[in-house]
Amino acid sequence: MDQKRSTLNLFDNIDLATELRLGLPGTDDQPEIKISISGNKRSSSEIGSSTCKDEEESSFSPPAKEQVVGWPPVRSYRKNILQVKKTELETGSGMYVKVSMDGAPYLRKLDLKMYKSYEELMKGLQEMFKCIIGLYSEREGYNGSQHALTYEDKDGDWMLVGDVPWEMFISSCKRLRIMKSCEARGLGDFL
Amino acid sequence: MPTMDPNRKKSKPVDLVDSVDSRVELTESTRSCPFPDEVLERVLSLIDSHKDRSSVSLVCKDWYNAERWSRRHVFIGNCYSVSPEIVAARFPRIRSVTLKGKPRFSDFNLVPEDWGADVHPWLSVFSSAYPFLEELRLKRMAVSDESLEFLATSFHGFKALSLLSCDGFSTDGLKAIASHCKNLTELDIQENGIDDLGGHWLSCFPESQTSLEVLNFASLNSEVSFDALEKLVSRCKSLRVLKLNRNISLDQLQKLLLHCPQLMELGTGTFMQELISGPVTEFKNMFSNCRKLVTVSGLWDATPLYLPVIYPVCASLTFLNLSYATLQSSELANLLFHCRSLRRLWLLDTVGDKGLEAVGSCCPLLEELRVFPADPFDQEIFLGVTESGFVSVSRGCPKLRHVLYFCRQMTNAAVATIARNCPDFTHFRLCIMNPGQPDYLTKEPMDEAFGAIVKTCTKLQRLAVSGLLTDRTFEYIGQHAKNMETLSVAFAGNSDLGMECVLKGCPKLRKLEIRDCPFGNAALLSGLTKYESMRSLWMSACNVTMNACRMLAKEKPRLNVEVMRDEEGSDDSQAHKVYVYRSVAGPRRDAPPFVLTL
Numbered sequence: 001m002d003q004k005r006s007t008l009n010l011f012d013n014i015d016l017a018t019e020l021r022l023g024l025p026g027t028d029d030q031p032e033i034k035i036s037i038s039g040n041k042r043s044s045s046e047i048g049s050s051t052c053k054d055e056e057e058s059s060f061s062p063p064a065k066e067q068v069v070g071w072p073p074v075r076s077y078r079k080n081i082l083q084v085k086k087t088e089l090e091t092g093s094g095m096y097v098k099v100s101m102d103g104a105p106y107l108r109k110l111d112l113k114m115y116k117s118y119e120e121l122m123k124g125l126q127e128m129f130k131c132i133i134g135l136y137s138e139r140e141g142y143n144g145s146q147h148a149l150t151y152e153d154k155d156g157d158w159m160l161v162g163d164v165p166w167e168m169f170i171s172s173c174k175r176l177r178i179m180k181s182c183e184a185r186g187l188g189d190f191l
Numbered sequence: 192m193p194t195m196d197p198n199r200k201k202s203k204p205v206d207l208v209d210s211v212d213s214r215v216e217l218t219e220s221t222r223s224c225p226f227p228d229e230v231l232e233r234v235l236s237l238i239d240s241h242k243d244r245s246s247v248s249l250v251c252k253d254w255y256n257a258e259r260w261s262r263r264h265v266f267i268g269n270c271y272s273v274s275p276e277i278v279a280a281r282f283p284r285i286r287s288v289t290l291k292g293k294p295r296f297s298d299f300n301l302v303p304e305d306w307g308a309d310v311h312p313w314l315s316v317f318s319s320a321y322p323f324l325e326e327l328r329l330k331r332m333a334v335s336d337e338s339l340e341f342l343a344t345s346f347h348g349f350k351a352l353s354l355l356s357c358d359g360f361s362t363d364g365l366k367a368i369a370s371h372c373k374n375l376t377e378l379d380i381q382e383n384g385i386d387d388l389g390g391h392w393l394s395c396f397p398e399s400q401t402s403l404e405v406l407n408f409a410s411l412n413s414e415v416s417f418d419a420l421e422k423l424v425s426r427c428k429s430l431r432v433l434k435l436n437r438n439i440s441l442d443q444l445q446k447l448l449l450h451c452p453q454l455m456e457l458g459t460g461t462f463m464q465e466l467i468s469g470p471v472t473e474f475k476n477m478f479s480n481c482r483k484l485v486t487v488s489g490l491w492d493a494t495p496l497y498l499p500v501i502y503p504v505c506a507s508l509t510f511l512n513l514s515y516a517t518l519q520s521s522e523l524a525n526l527l528f529h530c531r532s533l534r535r536l537w538l539l540d541t542v543g544d545k546g547l548e549a550v551g552s553c554c555p556l557l558e559e560l561r562v563f564p565a566d567p568f569d570q571e572i573f574l575g576v577t578e579s580g581f582v583s584v585s586r587g588c589p590k591l592r593h594v595l596y597f598c599r600q601m602t603n604a605a606v607a608t609i610a611r612n613c614p615d616f617t618h619f620r621l622c623i624m625n626p627g628q629p630d631y632l633t634k635e636p637m638d639e640a641f642g643a644i645v646k647t648c649t650k651l652q653r654l655a656v657s658g659l660l661t662d663r664t665f666e667y668i669g670q671h672a673k674n675m676e677t678l679s680v681a682f683a684g685n686s687d688l689g690m691e692c693v694l695k696g697c698p699k700l701r702k703l704e705i706r707d708c709p710f711g712n713a714a715l716l717s718g719l720t721k722y723e724s725m726r727s728l729w730m731s732a733c734n735v736t737m738n739a740c741r742m743l744a745k746e747k748p749r750l751n752v753e754v755m756r757d758e759e760g761s762d763d764s765q766a767h768k769v770y771v772y773r774s775v776a777g778p779r780r781d782a783p784p785f786v787l788t789l
Binding site: 067068069070071072073074075076077078079081082085086106108109 | 296298299300301356382383384410514515517563564565566567568574597599622624626679681682706707
């Protein structure tokens with residue numbers, strides 16, 4: 001039975017300026033994009049003023065930037081070790097996904113393997129982000145609460161969390177996003 | 192006895208340079224000092240600090256000569272500031288050399304390969320001048336296997352080799368050292384760009400090698416023969432520092448510790464056991480004989496299951512390096528509960544603010560804290576520590592003097608509080624990882640934070656700034672940082688004024704390194720009279736032109752003004768990377784094509 005619902009219309013109304021994605025699209029991992037901004041005279045003053053730009057939300061949001069050579073100042077040796085460890089962690093037994101919450105400037109990472117049910121996941125998220133998500137219900141979706149939890153599945157579609165059995169969910173979930181409940185309404189409407 | 196003038200001006204470079212001819216012979220008629228040379232030399236031989244020795248050498252000719260004959264250790268902070276020939280001519284009886292090469296920003300890939308700092312010319316001269324050389328400590332030097340082989344075979348009494356942040360060699364070079372240096376007491380290999388071809392080098396230590404006191408191979412990846420290692424450790428009864436690499440498992444560590452109860456510093460290796468053959472209690476007494484242990488590092492893969500094994504030695508630890516162990520806050524808290532005597536602590540930011548609260552509550556004697564980022568390049572992730580963790584530590588650890596702190600958010604108010612709590616800072620390096628980031632609460636620049644630091648912490652010697660900073664920060668630094676010797680600046684400032692303030696206002700400034708700042712020619716040239724009293728200046732991705740550099744070079748012939756050409760060759764009138772340093776050796780003769788000496 002096809003459990004998926006089309007979510008294509010969901011993002012039409014979303015202001016993409018609030019979609020905080022840093023770095024080039026598709027580069028979730030951290031390979032250094034050695035686009036050096038050294039030698040570019042404009043760079044430093046640009047950076048100085050870019051954090052005060054008005055085009056972003058009024059709450060501070062870091063401007064999109066390429067990776068800068070030699071910044072942060074972490075020695076090559078240490079960088080290599082951390083990269084090895086990170087790779088081990090991600091290919092190991094954990095199941096780490098990124099979690100973003102609308103309005104929060106930074107993402108968090110979560111190990112899905114730590115949870116055994118939707119309830120536990122919600123609890124974990126609520127603690128992490130200090131918000132109330134509430135449980136998904138077939139009929140109401142997340143209409144009862146301020147926030148709704150969505151996830152990006154293997155095919156790149158955004159779905160409401162709680163739709164599918166837990167096991168199916170953790171095997172297809174690539175990323176989580178806590179949205180404002182009103183914006184997630186679109187998802188639930190496609191019944 | 193002539194007394195030394197405490198107000199001796201540092202208008203001349205003092206490390207090794209002065210105008211006195213090192214070959215001057217004294218005659219009776221020029222002697223002003225009543226002491227025979229032998230007595231004076233004997234007295235002066237008790238002075239270790241190279242700064243004191245520099246002072247001594249400036250008193251008069253007698254003292255200069257007595258000092259140069261009695262000096263056993265020479266420290267060369269910039270290998271291009273002097274030549275090996277000059278060193279050998281002035282100091283005939285050196286047994287130990289410390290040599291530093293590349294500018295510090297080479298650690299962060301800002302200096303191209305093949306820039307220089309080759310140790311070989313030094314070794315060539317030393318092989319004839321100092322055949323009895325015993326110790327060599329190198330930092331940021333280019334070292335080849337040939338050089339290591341040359342070292343191992345040319346100096347028969349050679350004892351101690353330390354390589355930190357060097358590159359160009361492989362484990363084959365280490366084989367040469369292990370095989371030939373019969374009196375080796377120290378082999379300290381740290382964080383180098385080494386070509387790891389395997390662990391066979393360790394097996395090259397002959398059976399007759401029993402004098403090792405320091406063995407550090409923690410940064411090498413290949414597996415060594417455990418059998419060879421165990422035998423080596425058991426026959427070296429004076430071993431006091433042993434730092435193992437990640438391949439050494441927990442039970443192998445246990446075996447090793449049985450052989451060296453006298454150990455003072457231990458790098459534990461992985462601290463994990465893949466296949467649990469027995470209960471954890473098997474390891475419970477592993478450290479019970481290590482009564483002299485004061486430093487522990489490594490713990491690469493330590494988990495809550497095995498960490499408690501180390502608790503019995505924690506009470507006497509003074510330095511704990513957890514900067515490669517991904518501990519969470521509770522694991523750290525449980526560990527630190529036992530570590531009340533800690534003076535130095537290095538951590539990964541996985542411990543979070545909660546972990547730092549534990550630091551504040553458990554370690555009242557803490558003097559040094561370094562918090563490294565576990566995920567420095569993933570800009571989206573918010574993990575790690577914030578201003579709150581730093582404040583917690585400052586509350587519980589008023590003796591903090593030395594801090595390196597990587598974080599993603601900070602406020603002026605927090606830093607002001609920290610400065611009030613810890614007025615004794617000598618080294619303060621704060622790295623807000625997002626370039627140009629303001630106070631995240633007030634959205635203001637971080638000027639007041641560093642203002643608070645320089646105003647309150649009068650003993651500050653080293654400062655690294657970050658975040659959104661205007662010229663104001665540098666005004667504060669110039670006004671207040673009177674003991675500051677090293678300053679690191681990135682993505683900061685508005686105009687030349689910033690750099691000018693620092694150059695004008697900081698009398699003890701020795702090293703200034705700047706990247707990606709809008710400082711230009713006026714700023715560069717404002718330091719015209721200052722640079723000779725400094726070790727070096729680095730400026731990259733600023734607004735400096737070639738003409739200004741040429742002008743500086745012309746006005747100050749005792750400075751080497753080097754410009755590194757950008758490979759893209761975008762704009763030849765801009766000086767993309769400038770490195771200025773004083774030297775008595777004249778311009779470099781080994782400069783690669785991309786380094787222009789003006």
